[in-house]
Amino acid sequence: MGHREDLLAGAKQCLVDKGFVRTTARDIVKASGTNLASIGYHYGSKDALLTQAFIELIQEWGEGFQGGLGGAGGSLERFRAVWDGVLSQQADGGPIWAASLEVALSGDRLPELRSLLATSQGEGRKGIIAMFTGRPEEELTERDVRTLGAFYQALLNGLMIHWIFDPDSAATAEEFTEGMRQAAEGISRAGGGEAEGDEGV
Structure with missing residues (x-):
């Protein structure tokens, strides 16, 4: 691997071991066997690197159970299959979710991280919708992301x-x-009909 891949692997390990808040640039350098200058050269900042590492950890976590999902998309059987998969990966996923909570509860202390992670939420919601419904991500609209995606993400x-x-x-x-x-x-x-303002959706 080159420095870019080594940094990403080191950042992932640091997130699992120490979370966002306690991970320093020097921690990542030590874990990756690279140097401080490489972080800025390849990722721009430590926070940008940690954000990319977090996104990939979430993707890897999801891929760990998505292949065996049963039930038709949108069915209760699929709903349960997703949660069976989520909870089967809890031991591995726990540190990842704990790290994201750190950022959510950080207030204004981690502005760059909060901004970068918020920007990535749209793609994350698309993946969640696809998991539960079986719909291809490329067919999802912004409205889907902001409604169904937000709902599943909150769950x-x-x-x-x-x-x-x-x-x-x-x-x-x-x-x-x-x-x-x-x-x-x-x-x-x-008689749960359409919510006010949702006519025609």
Whole structure:
């Protein structure tokens, strides 16, 4: 590998071991066997490098279970299959989600990181929609990303926070799916039509 790939691998390891806040440029250099100048040359800044490392860690985490997803896209069977996969990867994914929480709770202390991660959310939401629905990412609209993508992302983030905070009381995939079934059934019984302002969507 060249310095660019070595830096990325070192940054991934640092994120898992130390998270965003405690990782320094020197930590990354030590883990990658490179030098400080390489970070600026290849990535522009330590924060940009850590953001890229985080994005790739999330992609790798998702790829660890997506291949075996069962059920038709959009079905409760697919919904449960996704959560089964998510929770089966919890041991590996926990440090990644904890690192993202650090940034979310950092206020204005990590402005570049917050900005870079926020910019990457659109692509992340597309991947989540594709996972749950089976729809190709290239067919998704901005409206899809801001509605369905935001919904699935909130579910994912919420469950991960619950597992980090108290894994013993966190929902199983079966319980989470049953909760969704009950919520959808309640909306259907109540005649859940289009929300105000959503006509024609």
